[in-house]
Amino acid sequence: MKILVAVKRVVDYAVKIRLKPDKSGVETSNVKMSMNPFCEIALEEALRIKESGRASEVVAVSVGQAQCTDTLRTGLAMGADRAIHVEYPGTLYPLSVAKIFKALVDAERPALLLLGKQAIDDDCNQTGQMIAGLLKWPQATFASKVVLDEGNKVATVDREVDGGLETLSLDLPAVITTDLRLNQPRYATLPNIMKAKSKVIKKLTPLDLNVEIRSDLEVVQVTEPPKRQAGVILSSVDQLIDRLKNESRVI
Amino acid sequence: MLKLISSSKFKSSKSLTGIQISLYHHLSSTSAHSSSSNTAPFSRKYIGFWQSRFLRAHSNFADFSPNSVGEVRSFCSESVRRECLNYDVVIVGAGPAGLSAAIRLKQLCKENDVDLSVCVVEKGAEVGAHILSGNVFEPRALNELLPNWKQEEAPIYVPVSSDKFWLLSKTRAFSLPSPFDNRGNYVISLSQLVRWLGLKAEELGVEIYPGFAASEILYDSTDKVVGIATNDMGVAKDGSKKDIFQSGVELKGQVTLFAEGCRGSLSEKVISKYNLREKGHGQHQTYALGIKEVWEINDDKHHPGSVLHTIGWPLDPKTYGGSFLYHMKDKQVALGFVVALNYSNPYLNPYEEFQKFKHHPAIQPLLEGGTVLEYGARTLNEGGYQSIPYPVFPGGAIIGCSAGFLNVPKIKGSHTAMKSGMLAAESAFRALCEGSSLEAFWDSLRSSWIWKELHSARNYRPAFDYGLYPGLALSALEHYIMKGRSPWTLKHGKPDHEATDEAHKWNPIEYPKPDGIISFDVPTSLYRSSTNHDHDQPAHLRLRDPKIPELINLPVYAAPESRYCPARVYEYSADENGHQKLQINAQNCLHCKACDIKDPKQNIEWTVPEGGGGPGYTVM
Numbered sequence: 073m074k075i076l077v078a079v080k081r082v083v084d085y086a087v088k089i090r091l092k093p094d095k096s097g098v099e100t101s102n103v104k105m106s107m108n109p110f111c112e113i114a115l116e117e118a119l120r121i122k123e124s125g126r127a128s129e130v131v132a133v134s135v136g137q138a139q140c141t142d143t144l145r146t147g148l149a150m151g152a153d154r155a156i157h158v159e160y161p162g163t164l165y166p167l168s169v170a171k172i173f174k175a176l177v178d179a180e181r182p183a184l185l186l187l188g189k190q191a192i193d194d195d196c197n198q199t200g201q202m203i204a205g206l207l208k209w210p211q212a213t214f215a216s217k218v219v220l221d222e223g224n225k226v227a228t229v230d231r232e233v234d235g236g237l238e239t240l241s242l243d244l245p246a247v248i249t250t251d252l253r254l255n256q257p258r259y260a261t262l263p264n265i266m267k268a269k270s271k272v273i274k275k276l277t278p279l280d281l282n283v284e285i286r287s288d289l290e291v292v293q294v295t296e297p298p299k300r301q302a303g304v305i306l307s308s309v310d311q312l313i314d315r316l317k318n319e320s321r322v323i
Numbered sequence: 324m325l326k327l328i329s330s331s332k333f334k335s336s337k338s339l340t341g342i343q344i345s346l347y348h349h350l351s352s353t354s355a356h357s358s359s360s361n362t363a364p365f366s367r368k369y370i371g372f373w374q375s376r377f378l379r380a381h382s383n384f385a386d387f388s389p390n391s392v393g394e395v396r397s398f399c400s401e402s403v404r405r406e407c408l409n410y411d412v413v414i415v416g417a418g419p420a421g422l423s424a425a426i427r428l429k430q431l432c433k434e435n436d437v438d439l440s441v442c443v444v445e446k447g448a449e450v451g452a453h454i455l456s457g458n459v460f461e462p463r464a465l466n467e468l469l470p471n472w473k474q475e476e477a478p479i480y481v482p483v484s485s486d487k488f489w490l491l492s493k494t495r496a497f498s499l500p501s502p503f504d505n506r507g508n509y510v511i512s513l514s515q516l517v518r519w520l521g522l523k524a525e526e527l528g529v530e531i532y533p534g535f536a537a538s539e540i541l542y543d544s545t546d547k548v549v550g551i552a553t554n555d556m557g558v559a560k561d562g563s564k565k566d567i568f569q570s571g572v573e574l575k576g577q578v579t580l581f582a583e584g585c586r587g588s589l590s591e592k593v594i595s596k597y598n599l600r601e602k603g604h605g606q607h608q609t610y611a612l613g614i615k616e617v618w619e620i621n622d623d624k625h626h627p628g629s630v631l632h633t634i635g636w637p638l639d640p641k642t643y644g645g646s647f648l649y650h651m652k653d654k655q656v657a658l659g660f661v662v663a664l665n666y667s668n669p670y671l672n673p674y675e676e677f678q679k680f681k682h683h684p685a686i687q688p689l690l691e692g693g694t695v696l697e698y699g700a701r702t703l704n705e706g707g708y709q710s711i712p713y714p715v716f717p718g719g720a721i722i723g724c725s726a727g728f729l730n731v732p733k734i735k736g737s738h739t740a741m742k743s744g745m746l747a748a749e750s751a752f753r754a755l756c757e758g759s760s761l762e763a764f765w766d767s768l769r770s771s772w773i774w775k776e777l778h779s780a781r782n783y784r785p786a787f788d789y790g791l792y793p794g795l796a797l798s799a800l801e802h803y804i805m806k807g808r809s810p811w812t813l814k815h816g817k818p819d820h821e822a823t824d825e826a827h828k829w830n831p832i833e834y835p836k837p838d839g840i841i842s843f844d845v846p847t848s849l850y851r852s853s854t855n856h857d858h859d860q861p862a863h864l865r866l867r868d869p870k871i872p873e874l875i876n877l878p879v880y881a882a883p884e885s886r887y888c889p890a891r892v893y894e895y896s897a898d899e900n901g902h903q904k905l906q907i908n909a910q911n912c913l914h915c916k917a918c919d920i921k922d923p924k925q926n927i928e929w930t931v932p933e934g935g936g937g938p939g940y941t942v943m
Contacts, residue, residue: 084448086855087939090696102515102941104449104853256565259556262535262572263406269530 073224073244074129075118076182077152078173078200079111081136081143082193095293098193107143109257110188112150114250116257117218118186119151126220127184129153133176135169137161141273148268149260155273160285168278168285170202175281177207182245183224189214189249200249210242214251220244405552405573410442410530411755413550413576415537415589417445418454419513419737420723421582422520422529423468424744424751429527430468431752439755441529442574444553446536446914448935450521453584453914455615455701455943456513456737457647457657459483459505459630463772464741469523478515481652483508484628489685491636496685502732502802503632510628510649510657512617512942513737536931540589541573548718550575551589556933560859578751578761579719582744585610585702586916588929590725594712599721602713607818608706608727609784611644612917614677614889615659615700616848617651617942620693625654632734637679640791642666643705643784644673646680647734648689655696655942656689661734663705664819664887664921665788669826672886674700675834678842682835690841698851699943700889700915703736704729708781709815714747715762722747730776732783732798739773746771779807788816823923826881845891853939854890854913856932862909863932864892864918871926872905880923887917913938 083089084104092099107115118130132147134140135158144155158172177185190197197213204211212229216237219228224244231238232251242248260268278285306312316323412428414421425441432439447453460479465472472479483505489496521531538554550573557568581590586608594600600607627650634645643663650656660677681690704710704727711728714721722743729736750764768774782801787794801809816822837843856863866872876882877895882905884893890911895903914937919929 084853084939087853088697088851090694104452104939104941106448256567258567259569261406261569262532262553262574263408265532266408266530 073127073184074131074180074182075121075127075184075186076131076133076173076177076180077111077115077118077147078169078185078187079115079132079134079143079147080108080188080191080193081105081134081140082108082191085109085192091294091296095295097291097294105139105142107146108188108191108193110190110192110250110252112188112257113252113254114186114188114248115147115150115152116255117215117248117250118184119258120255121184121218121220122151126224131156131180131182133158133173135160135164135172144273145265145268145271146260148271148273149265150258151264155271156276157273158276158278158281160278162285163287163291164285165287165289166196166198166202167288168283169199170206171283172278172281173199173203174206175283176276177203179281184227184244185209185247187247187249189251200247204247207245207247209245209247211247211249212240212242213249215248216251216253218248218254405570407573407575408442409440410550410574410576411439412441412578412580412751413574414441414443414580414582415551416582416584416587416723416725417443417447417450417521417531417533418517418582418584418723418740419520420725420740420744421445421580422450422517422524422744423464423741424580424582424722424748425524425529425531426468426520426527427745427748428752429524429529431749433527435752435756437756439752442576443524443529443531444535444537444551444574445531445533446931446934447533447937448939449518449533450531451514451518451941452533452939453937454514454517455613455699455938455940457613457615457649457659457734458511458513458516458737459649459735460509460511460513460516461733461735461738462507462509464738464745468741468745475523477519479509479511481510481627481650483510483630484626485630487629487631489631489633489635491633491683491685493636494684496633496683501632502798503630503734505630510630510651512651512657514940514943516737534935535572536934537574537589538571538931540579540592541575542718546717548579548593548716550579553934554931558860558933560861562861565859576719577755580744580747580751581719581721581725582723582740583725585704585724585727586919586929587721587725588916588919588931590721591919593716593721597716599712599714599716600710604709604711606706606709606815608704608710608712609663609665609815610702610819610917610920611661611663611705612673612700612702612887612889612915612921613659613661614674615657615698615943616695616851617697618656618658618690618693618695619654620656620689621691622654624689624692625656626650627652633680634791634795636683637676638662639668642668642671643787643791643794644676646677646686648686651942656693657943658690661703663787664702664917665816665822667822667824668829668832669823669880669883670829670832670886671883672832672834674845674848674889675832675886678837679835681841687841695843695848695851697853697940697943698848699938699940700913700917702916702920705731705784706815707731707784708777709785709812711777713765714743714768715764720747720750720761720764728773728777730780732780732802733776739776742771742773743768746773782809782811782813785813785815788813819920820923820925823880823883823921825879831881845889849890849911849913852890852913854911854937855939856910856912856936858910860933862907863930864907864909864912865928865930867926867928868924871924873903875924876922876926877903877905884918884922884927887921889913889915889917893918 084106132152187200217230537551539552553571629650631648662673723740728739786797
C-alpha cells in the first residue's frame, strides 16, 4: 500500500511574526521556515504505518516555491521513501492545492492520503476536506488515533471533535487529516539527513498535472489584532447593564 | 567506486584481518546508496576508520603518517550505542570562524586538486540563528576569503557614513573625538552574513548540519582529540528516554576545529585539559555582556550607515561599558548595550541598564514611533592579546572567539575570527596533505595581521580597570602618542567572577519600570528573540553543587544571576516553607554564557541543550 503525505513549508512555530509594512501579509523573508507541525505528525503516522508492515511506500509531497525542497528533504530524512515537489512560485489557496493533489492521487494511486489538519500560517483547515470532496473519498479529520485493519481495507479513526471523541470507520482509499495528539514526530537523525541530501526529488509543475491555478480569493489587508484593552471594574449591576446595552450593544 | 576498490586492491592487502574485511563490506554496502556531490574519485564521508587508513596509504596525496593517526579507542561499529561518521575535518560551530575555515579548506582542495571531507555542526536550528553582533564589519578577511563578495550578493550593503562618540550624563550628551576609523567598513547584520557564508560553504561542498549540538569531545587512548559527539535527543526532563529518543552521533575528524564563539562549552574544556592558557599568553579571559535590540524606526530619523557609540551614563565610572547604535538598511537600527562582566556591584542589572539607557534624551527621540523587531544577548571577549590561549591541541585547534581575537578598542572581532579560521584551515590542510604539524597555526597567527592589530590594541581595555576617566586618559595616550608602541603591557584585574563584591557593601538599585514603548520587561523582550527549547528535556544549565545558590549566591551576593541573566533563567521564589529556592527556567536561555562566566563560585556550568533549541536570530 502506498501512502501519500502532504507537507507544507510554513513559518516556524517559535518565530515571532510581524506584518509586512504594506499590510499585505506576514513577513516571510529572513524568517525561519519549517515543516508545518501537523504535517510532521501526518508524516510520522505514515512512517509508523510503514514500519508496522502495512505500507510499502511513503511519498512526501509539497506544493509551493523552490525552497519547499528543504521541507521535503526533512521529510526524506525522517524516513519518507520518495518526495515530489510541485513547483509554483505564486500564492496558493486550498482549492488550488486540492486540485493539484487530486491530479497527483490519480497518477500515484495511493491507498491513503495523510495531511495535517491545518497549516499554522493560514489556519484554513480546508485542503484535506476539499481533496476528499474532489476525489469522492471518505475523510476523517482531526484524527487522534488511526488503526488499519488486517487487509488494509478499513481505517478506524478517532476524531477529536468539540464534544469529545468520535470514532469513524472508513473504507480505503481515504483522506485522513491529523491532529496534535496523534503521535510525537521523530527527530531526523544526522546520518539520515546526510543520506537525504542526495535523494532525488521529483519536480512537477501545475501545468504537468493539467491544473490551472486560479485565485478565487484576494487578500485585501492583513492587520494585527487590536491591542487588548484594560479591564474596567464597575461599581453596580445597573452600570453593567447600561454599559452592555449602550456601549457594547450586546443586549 | 567503493566496491571496485574492495575487489581489486583490498583483497590483496595482508594487513587487515577477516573481521575488518567483513565490516568494511558492511559499511561499504550501506554507503553505496549515497552519491557524493563532489567529483573526487572517492568520497570519505561514509568510510570507516580502517578504510580511511587504507585509502590514505594507497592514495598519492594524503600522507598522514600512521603514527599521527593514532588508535581509535572505540571502533565505530563495536560501539553499539552511537553511529559514527568520519570526516577529514570536523568543525564545531557555523559562525564566521567556522565557516571561513570550512570555505578555505575547500578552496585549498580545489587549488590543489585534492578532496577533503569537511563537516560543520551547529547547535542553532539554522545557520545564523545563534549569531549576534553589533556589527560594524571590517571586510579585510572577507576580501581575502571571497574577493567577489559584492558580485555574489553578500548582505553587505551599507557603508559607514558617520562615526560619533558621546559621553553621556544623565541629561546630556557630550561629543568626543571618535576613536574609531570606520572608513571602508560596513554596517551589517552578522547573522545575515553568516547565513550567506553558509550558502557559499555548501556550494563548495561543505556539509553543514544545523540543529545538532556537539556535547562531548572524543579522545583516543593517547588523549588526542579525534572528534565530537552530538547529544542524545529525546531525553525527558527526568533523564528517561522518550519514545522518540535518538542517541547522538559521533563525528570523527582527523582534525577537529572548535569555533563555538565566546566561552564555547567544549572549547573551555579543551583549554583546561591541555592547559592552553598557560601555554599561550597566560592571562585569564575577560568578558562583557552585550544586549541588543533591532528596531524599525521612522524613515525621517533613519540615516543608513550612521554609527554611534556612547560611554558614561547610565554606568558609573567604575563599570566599563557603553552603547552602540548603528543604522542598517530598511529603516532598521541595531541598538545595544555592553557591560563588562568584571563589575563589582552585585545589584547591577545589565538588561535594566540598557532599558534605562534608551530613555536618555539624546536617544529616546530616535526610537519614538518605532517597533522592536528582535532582541538578543551574547557575551564577548575583552581579554585581547593578553588572554590569547595557545590554540593548538593534539587533534585540532580552537578558532574565532572561542580562543578570543576580538579587538576591544575597535570593538570588532568578526574579521579576526574569520582570519583565524582561514589560517587554521591552511595549517590543517598542510597537516592532512603533507604531514606537517598543526602547530604551524600558532606561527601563522603570530605572523598575521591579527597579531599586529591585537598587539597594538592590548592596553586600552586594561586601562579602564582604573576607572572611566583614567581609562580615557590612558587610551588617548595610547592612541595619539604611543600609537600602539607602548613598551608596557597592562595586565587584567581579577577574573570576572571574582570581581563581584559581597552584597552587604552595596545598595539595591531601583530601576524604573518599563513603559512598554521604549523600554520593556524581560518576557516581552524574550518573546522577540524567538528563543525556544523543548520543555521536556533535562535543564542544560548544570549546578556543580546544587546547594551553593541558596548557601552562597543568595545570602552573600544577593543572587546576581537573577540580575545579569538577560533571559530571566534564574529566579528565586519562596517554596512552601518560605525558603527562597532557585528555579532554573532553562527554556528561556539565550545561550549567551553570562552565567558560566559571572557566577561567583563558578558553580553554573553551561552545557548544550538539545540541538535546534535556543534563539532564532535573523537580523542580529
